[in-house]
Amino acid sequence: MANTYTLIASNTLSSSAASVIFSAIPNTYTDLVLKMSVKTSSTSATGDLYVQINSATSTYSYTRIYGAGGGGYGSDRSAGDFPALYSSNVNGNSSVVTNVFANVEFYIPSYAGNKNKVASQFSAQERNDSLAYIESYAHSTDITAAISSLKIEGNGTNLVSGSSFFLYGIKNS
Amino acid sequence: MPATYEPIATTTLSTAASTITFSSIPATYTDLRVVFVGQGTFTQSALLRFNNDTGTNYSTTQLQGDGGAVYSQRQTNNNNISMVQIPNNGGTANNTFGMVFFEIFSYAGSTNKTVLGGDAGDTNGSGNINRIVGLWRNTSAINEITITTGGASTYVAGTTATLYGIKAA
Numbered sequence: 001m002a003n004t005y006t007l008i009a010s011n012t013l014s015s016s017a018a019s020v021i022f023s024a025i026p027n028t029y030t031d032l033v034l035k036m037s038v039k040t041s042s043t044s045a046t047g048d049l050y051v052q053i054n055s056a057t058s059t060y061s062y063t064r065i066y067g068a069g070g071g072g073y074g075s076d077r078s079a080g081d082f083p084a085l086y087s088s089n090v091n092g093n094s095s096v097v098t099n100v101f102a103n104v105e106f107y108i109p110s111y112a113g114n115k116n117k118v119a120s121q122f123s124a125q126e127r128n129d130s131l132a133y134i135e136s137y138a139h140s141t142d143i144t145a146a147i148s149s150l151k152i153e154g155n156g157t158n159l160v161s162g163s164s165f166f167l168y169g170i171k172n173s
Numbered sequence: 174m175p176a177t178y179e180p181i182a183t184t185t186l187s188t189a190a191s192t193i194t195f196s197s198i199p200a201t202y203t204d205l206r207v208v209f210v211g212q213g214t215f216t217q218s219a220l221l222r223f224n225n226d227t228g229t230n231y232s233t234t235q236l237q238g239d240g241g242a243v244y245s246q247r248q249t250n251n252n253n254i255s256m257v258q259i260p261n262n263g264g265t266a267n268n269t270f271g272m273v274f275f276e277i278f279s280y281a282g283s284t285n286k287t288v289l290g291g292d293a294g295d296t297n298g299s300g301n302i303n304r305i306v307g308l309w310r311n312t313s314a315i316n317e318i319t320i321t322t323g324g325a326s327t328y329v330a331g332t333t334a335t336l337y338g339i340k341a342a
Contacts, residue, residue, distance in 0.1 A: 005178035030335070031208065061297040065238030065304070075238025079298040107293075109210045109272045110333070116269040120293035136238075138293035138302040140269050172183040172208075172335040 004171035005033075012164040016041060019153035022167045027112035027146050029169030034106040038163040040154040042092035045131045048155035050084035051106060053117060055149065057083040059142045066135040084151070085141075089133040091125050093160055100127050101163065106139075111147040116140060177342075181205075183335040189214070189327040195336045196317045200281035202338030205315070209273040211332025213322060215261040219273045220253040220323040221307065223286065223315045227252050230310045237303045253323065254307035257292040260300060262329050269296050270332070275307075280315040 006029070011020050025032070040047035061079040066089075078086065090102040104123040111117065121137040152165060179202075184193050198205070209219055222231070232249045235256040248255060259271035275290040288307035294300040309315075320334060 004176075004180055059297060061295055063238060063240045063295040063300050063302045065236060065243055065302055073243055075240055075243045075302070077240030077295075077298070107272070107274070109208060110270065115331075118269060118272055118293055118295070120272055120274070120291065136291070136302055136304060138271075138295035138300060140293075140295040140297055140300070142297070144268065170178070170337075172180045172333075172337075 006169050008167045008169050010164070010166045013159060013161050015161050016158040018158055019151055020159060020165050021149060021151045023149040025148050025150070025167070026169070029112070030110065030172040031170040032108040032111045032147065033168040033170060034108070034150060034165070035168070036104045036152065036163065036165045037101040038104060038165070039091040039093060039101045039160045041158040041160055042154065044092045046089045046125070047092040047157050049087040049090040049104065050082065050153050050155060052084035052151040052153070053141065053143050053147050054145060055151065056143050060085055060139065061141070062086060062137045062139045064135060064137045066133055068133050069130065085119060085121070085139050087121060087123055087135070087137065089125055089135065090123070091127065108147065113146070114144050117143045117147060177340045179338050181336045181338045183333065185333040186328055186330050188330050191327045192319060192321040193328070193334045194317065194319045198316045198318065198336070200314050200316070202281070203279065203341040204339040205277040205280050206337040206339060207275040207318065207320070207334060208337070209320060209334040210270050211259055212262045212270050212329045213259050214326045214329065217259055217261065217322050217326045218255050219257050219259055220255045220321050221275060221288065222253050222319045222321070223309050223311070224313060224317050225319065226309070226311060231307065233305050233307045235303055235305045237301055239301050254288055254305070254309070256305050257290055257303050258294050258301055259292065260294050260296050277315065282314070283312050285310050285312060286315060
């Protein structure tokens with residue numbers, strides 16, 4: 001039986017970049033998995049990360065649970081506040097996290113179907129400080145078209161050198 | 174490189190149904206993963222049972238966020254692994270199928286069976302996110318998995334569940 005968890009494309013940055021784009025994604029898989037080891041050029045300890053589908057600024061929403069160590073935990077929600085799938089608390093480039101990258105994974109089921117596109121996300125930013133986070137997101141959108149491109153970028157910041165991005169396709173037959 | 178992540182079976186409902194069953198699961202993998210994408214006739218759990226065991230041999234611990242607060246709950250001596258949810262097919266969720274996943278570790282081994290699971294049930298201003306750990310206190314190899322609403326609700330047509338096998342080598 002064929003292996004059906006297949007690398008579609010990858011990109012490891014040799015220099016800072018404003019974004020990484022996976023385009024011409026074939027519609028021959030069932031689900032997509034986007035994994036990344038990433039840090040932004042934000043001068044803060046943490047930075048935002050966007051994953052935009054098909055260059056669409058449609059309605060993206062999420063429900064999130066997070067833990068920040070100690071007594072810091074919670075759940076929040078956004079409905080239409082961001083122009084892409086949103087992930088907060090990705091590592092910034094401040095000195096405390098010089099050589100630490102965040103781990104982020106998106107699972108996008110039925111990406112080639114005609115339903116609204118949804119995603120499950122798990123990310124972690126352990127940094128040996130009080131600003132480390134662990135988060136899970138449930139994302140939904142009003143995008144019904146098949147996903148043909150994914151654009152990963154910061155919120156007005158760059159993705160720093162050494163950040164790596166991997167897009168996998170999974171077939172269910 | 175050997176294939177280590179393989180689809181074993183997939184079911185897409187052509188009409189509404191309350192149960193999806195994977196049977197005759199081979200014992201040749203290391204772990205199993207179920208990916209369920211669908212909708213219920215109301216916000217509905219996806220209850221998990223193994224080998225058609227309806228006894229009170231299951232337990233679940235849940236972490237849930239509803240967009241405003243975090244909760245944790247536990248069910249012990251239950252007759253299923255539960256507490257993940259999919260959206261209903263009304264209102265803003267009309268065209269949004271939720272996602273549920275379960276990973277079942279060492280399913281063919283001789284120890285009690287453990288499960289890690291969750292859902293993605295955001296529906297643009299409502300919905301939940303859940304993460305669960307489950308236990309089936311049975312040492313038999315798992316050869317059948319049933320996903321059910323457990324009640325009067327049904328999963329709508331178009332709901333799809335896929336069972337994958339993962340090999341360690």
